[in-house]
Amino acid sequence: TKAEAPAAQSKAAVPAKASDEEGTRVSINNASAEELARAMNGVGLKKAQAIVSYREEYGPFKTVEDLKQVPGMGNSLVERNLAVLTL
Structure with missing residues (x-):
């Protein structure tokens, strides 16, 4: 299934529209700062970039x-x- 596909080395390989769908979780270990900021309530780009840097x-x-x-x-x-995050 799509959910079990191995993570690609390229950060751009994660389809952006997947995180826009209702009920789709975002991986904190693979998502870009932009994807994290879009998915997380109360998290803007600055905090999302801090997550990626960490x-x-x-x-x-x-x-x-x-x-x-x-x-x-x-x-x-x-x-x-x-509720919106996963590893």
């Missing part, structure tokens, strides 16, 4: 709750977005 520096997130370690991402902001 991921690039420390490696992939092990749980969605690990987003709380990113500067600017508080507990309530992470909790509010759990």
